[in-house]
Amino acid sequence: MIKNYLKTALRNINRYKGFSGINIVSLSIALTGCLIIGLFVWDELQYDKFIKGGENIYRFYTKRTDNTGVTSTASVPPMFATYVQQQYPEVENTNRIIMLNSKMLVENGDVKTYEEKWIATEPSFFNFFPLKFLKGEPNTSLSDPNSIVITEDFAKTFFGSQDPIGKVIKINKSDVVVKGVLANLPPHFHLDFKFIMPLSALGLPKERMQNWQWQQFFTYIKVKPGTNIQQLQNKFQLAVKKEADPKNKERGFTFSPYLQALKDIHLTSSDFIYDNAKRGNADYVKALTIIAIFVLIIAIFNFINLATARSFRRAKEIGVRKVIGADRRQLVLQFTSESVLLAMASIIISVIAALLILPSLNRFTEKNISFPFFSNPLLALSILLAGIVIGILAGIYPALFMSGFQPIKVLKGLKPGAGNTGFSSSLRKGLVIVQFALSALLIVCTTIVYRQITFLHNKDLGFNKDQVIYFDVRGDVEKHPETFKQEILRTPGVVSATAGYGLPGDVLAGDEIIVPGKEGDKTQSVNLFIVDHDYIKTMGLQLVKGRDFSRNFATDTSEAFIINETAVRELGFKTPQNAVGQPLAWNKWEKDSLNPVKKGKIIGVVKDFHYKSLHEKVSAAVLQIYSPVIAKMAVKVKAADLPKTIAFIKSAWNKFSPDYPLDYKFLDENFAIMYKAEDKLSSLLWIFTVMAIFVGCMGLFGLAAFSAEQRTKEIGIRKVLGASVMNIVTMLSKNFLKPVFIASVIAFPVAWWAMNKWLEDFPYRVNISWWIFAVAGIAALLIALITVSFQAIKAALSNPVKNLRAE
Amino acid sequence: MIQLERISKWHMQGGRPVFILKDINMTVAEGEFISIMGPSGSGKSTLLNVIGMLDVPNEGGYNFMGNDVFKMKEKQRSALYKHHIGFVFQAYHLIDELTVYENIETPLLYQDVKGSERKAIVADMLDKFQIVGKKDLFPSQLSGGQQQLVGIARALIAKPKLLLADEPTGNLNSKQGEEIMGLFKELNNEGVTIIQVTHSEKNAEYGSRIINLLDGRIQM
Structure with missing residues (x-):
């Protein structure tokens, strides 16, 4: 029986090639x-x-609330780990990884590289x-600071085929001993690094490690199986309120701790400001899953x-089959097996x-x-099974519909069951x-995402990121930056060069600034830029x-501050006009006993950048x-003769700091990377739309095609009666335009809602203007x-005589 | 074998019933060969369809081999005609996608006859109708007469007690028609009850009894 069905199915597939x-x-x-x-x-x-036992591992993150809103970060103060370990018996163990973004110069003889991917942990x-x-021993390999x-x-890279254990290499010019060799990290580990240093190597002072404010550690905890995490989190939130809030509030913010399960780290950390994990985006x-389902539904x-x-x-075939003894079940089976095939x-x-696309997908992602x-037979089997299910899903309604034809009617050449066709044609319209609607939805979303991304890439940033190269200063360049x-x-x-700490798109310092006032000092947390006389010029910031x-004002090096427009508002100066000349103070990073506090005045206000x-x-x-x-x-460089310029900088560097290779980057690279996730989303949306x-x-x-075929006779008669080709085309096309119109009406509010929600995550965004919908429609x-x-x-061009004769 | 009592079928037109069949009383005994005659629109085909259980009248009773047909559920009814009735059509109604062999075999498939048995039955039938050489051809490759032969073979494959034929020779030339009628006669002699609808006096003569229909009524 099945053989017969398959045979008929194959012949039918072949016969109705279109x-x-x-x-x-x-x-x-x-x-x-x-x-x-699905693979992705x-x-x-x-x-x-x-990770075995991973279900008991959690990571801390904090939500910080200040007057600009709420931000989350995976970096937390060092005391989090100390406190939960001491106070909560259900916490079995803790681990801290310090957040440090500097590149390390690694040397073994002549082999030298800067390595960005490394961690320092307990x-x-x-x-x-x-x-x-592969070599060494986990329990002791990090116990020694070096x-x-x-x-x-x-x-x-560094030892070739030699056994590295016990060998010495230089990290940022100090000697360390290799105590262990790890197999290359599993691709699905959320951390990525080339080497691990012990936290103790950094020699952090004890009092720093007892800090409740210094948000510098990625902190993991391991709890006893069966621990109620919600309770633990609530309990610790109260503790943090007590321990950290008073001091934080002085500075105008509070933060609250949360726990995220290990398995959620990869996908639920996308909006953390600081994180060292390989992050995906759950949204x-x-x-993408929804879009895949959309396309499948279509x-x-x-x-x-x-x-x-x-x-x-096929009505006749159905009628005949029924008359010669097929019951409905058998027909349903036959038609369904065709769709399954x-x-x-x-x-x-x-x-x-x-399989062919996979390499491109891997490159892309x-x-x-x-x-x-x-x-993997299980995978193959489930994919084939999915095929059967999809075949059944697609085939079952048409099978039920067709098997319901009454033989007497179809054999007489009537259209099968008038009531039925009515329903099925409205079903068709509905589908x-x-x-x-799904297509229109995708068109709108794609357009808006595309516009937002173009906006992100092209928005005036308030400074000029082009033609700027930058590098870490080392050796004599660090000692004598001005001379260099x-x-x-x-x-x-x-064109110009500037030295300091705090470049746009690079690592930034956060610190407090003191606003002296009549009712005492007020502290405010800000981003602090250590600059020189040429910073504003080199970066193209605009003074308002x-x-x-x-250099004409000697006091500028010790008593001057420049702030941005946001700082004008947040520090309470109201207008830039008003801000200039106001006093500010700052606790110096390197304490000198004579002047631990830098006191000075605001000399200028720059436009927000x-x-x-x-x-x-x-x-x-x-x-x-x-x-x-x-x-x-x-260093701001000219576009012309760039290689020559860079060669010149390199040779100058080698004169100053021959021990360190020059490792430069273009500033705009950092900005291109910032929107990579959105860029990829946009490309994928395009493809799937x-x-x-x-x-x-x-x-x-x-x-x-079917509709035109069904109406062949009608078209023939109309043409004989004098209808023009245009009349016929309009008549046939009209029917299809109404559904498209209705679809747009349904899709647009949904698209608006979804895109509005997506755009909400961007503080700087495009408007969803009406013309996008008009264009999509x-x-x-x-x-x-x-x-x-x-x-x-x-259909309209066909010869009516021929059509009518065929009837 | 068949008793029809006061069968009437109509449809409403402008609020008044238009009768297709009116008060049909009819009895058919096993082994009969009946020809139903009448002009176009007299209700012949409808009557045949009612007998074949493909159509339901508005009124009346139908007893087929001791079963009250109209009291049966759809499923039982189709099981009944599946086993006892074979149909032959004017337009042959072969399945275009199937070969001669497969067309003939299909009713057996629907009755879950086993493969080996099926093969034997179909082979016998091909033999009997002398179309063994054509078994792998598709309907479109056959002449009208040959297609009708296949149609009859298919109708007979499940050994029905009753063969219903709706103008079986309507699309054939006279020589082919005669052959088909000869075949019907033969089958009737073998014990198959036949009811055919026909326009042709000559073909009607092959039957043992003629029923004349006019405007839905049997003419005495």
Whole structure:
């Protein structure tokens, strides 16, 4: 019996090539999309699943509230770990990783590199994360302050085939001993590093580690199985209120601790300001899943639409089969097996397509996703099973519908069951509406996302990030930055140079500034920029009031501050006019007993500049000259002869600091990276929108063909009666435009809502203007019209005599 | 075998019933060969469809081999005709996607006859109708007469007690028609009860009894 069904199914697929083609192609496209997205989503969900006992590991993060709103960060004060370990018996163990973003110069003889990926942590790290040791021993490898644990690849770079254990390498010029070699990190570990140093190597003073304010540590806790995490969190929130709030409130903010499960770190940390984890974005994963389902729905609806639309063609076969003894169940089985066969063909095509696309996907997502279709029988089986389910989903309604035909009617050549066709044609209209609503939704979302991203990339940041290279100062360049500046300024390719700490898009210092007042001092937390006389010029900041730092005023190096417009408001000066001349004070970082506090005046106000990503609001910024801390240098260069200029800077560097290689970067690179997630989302949205529209159009094309075919006789008669080609095209196309219109009306509020929600996360965003909807609506309409009119024109141009004779 | 009592079928037109069948009383005994005749629109096909249980009248009673047909559920009724009735159509109504062999085999599939048994039955039938050489052809590759042969073979494959034929020779030329009628006669001699609808006096003569229909009524 099944053999017979399959045979008929194959012959039917072959006989109705157009129908089968549309279905197989649209299903294949949709399934390929689903597979690709499925692989991506699956991979995103695998993070940290490999860690044994991981269900008992949590990480702290804090929500900080101040007058600009609420921000979250995974970096917490050192006392969090100390306190929970001491006070709560259900906490078995804790681990802290310090947040440090500096590059380390690693040297072994002639092999030198700067390494960004490293961590400094406590020995308990390996108790939390049982990483595989190729050599060495987890329990003792971090106990000595000058020890280091390195990964396999790192060991190869520095030691080749030698055994690294016990060997000495230099990290930032100090000797450390290799105590362990880790196997390369599993791809689904949320941390990424090349080496681990013991926290003790940093020699942090004890009192710093007893701080409740210094948010500098990523802190993990391991709890006893069965611990009520909500209770633990509540309890600790109260503790933090008591311990940290009083001091925090003085500075105008409070923070509250939260716990996130280890397995959630990867996907639920995307809006943390500071985090060292490899982060995904749960919203984007969800969005992609939804889009994949959209495309699949559109393809399944194509099948239902086309199958019911063409059912009249098969009516005779159905009638005959019933008369010679088929019961409904048998017919349902027959038709469903046809759709299952189509779905299976599609799934095989899409598996092949997914395998072909996978390398590009990996390049695009910078992941290493594998698709072990042939080596994992369970996966292969479930994919094939999914094919069967999709076939059944798509085929069951048309099967039930067609098997309900009354043989007597269809054999007489009547349209099968008038009531039935009525329902099925309104169902078809309904499904087309849903399809186009989904497409219109995607069009609107894609357009808005695209506009927002263009906006992010092109917004005037209030400074000029182009043609600026920057690097860490080291050796003699660090000791004599001014001399080095003068040296490189000798080449015409260098426009200006500035040394300090705090470049836009780079590591920034947060500190407090003191506003002396009649009722005592007020402290306010700000972003602190250590600059020199050339910073404003080099960065292209715009002064709105007052003046720049000047070498003509000797006191500028010790008593002058420049603030931004946000600081004007937050420090309570109201207007830039008013701010200039006001006193400010600051506790120096390197204490000198004579003047621990720098007291000075505001000499100028700069326009707000976006030194962080546009995901964050500009906060108060204070610029000052403070020569003890010079960490970076930024150089504005001319575009012409850039390689020559860079070569010149390099040779100057080598004269000053021959022990350190020059490691420079362009400032705008940092800004490009900031919107990478959005860039990728936008590209994916484009791809899937085009996919959805294409699949939807294929269905519409098929429907239009059937509709034209069904009305061949009518068209013939109308033409004989004098209808023009245009009349006919209009008549045939009109029917399809109404659903598109209704679809737009349904889709637009949903799109508006979704995009509004997405845009809310951006403090700087585009408006959702009405024209986007107009354009999306017109686009959907045009696409539908072009698709449909192709068939309509074909029908309208056909010879009426021939059509009528065929009837 | 068949008793029809006061069968009437109508549809409403402008608020008044238009009768397609009116007060049909009819009895058919096993082994009969009946020809139903009448002009176009006299209700012949409808009557045949009622007998074949493909159509339901508005009024009346129908007893088929001791079963009260109109009191049966849809499922029982289709089981009844599936096993006892074979249909032959004027337009043959073969399934275009299936070969001659498969067309003939299909009713057996629907009755869950086992593969080996099925093969034997179909082979016998092909033999009997002398169409073994054509078994792998598709309907479109056959002449009208050959298609009708296949249609009859298919109707007979499940060994029905009753064969219903709606103008079986309507699309055939006279020579092909004669052959089909000869075949019917033969089948009737073998014990199959046949009811056919026909326009042709000549074909009607093959039957043992003629029922004349005019405007939905049997003419005495």
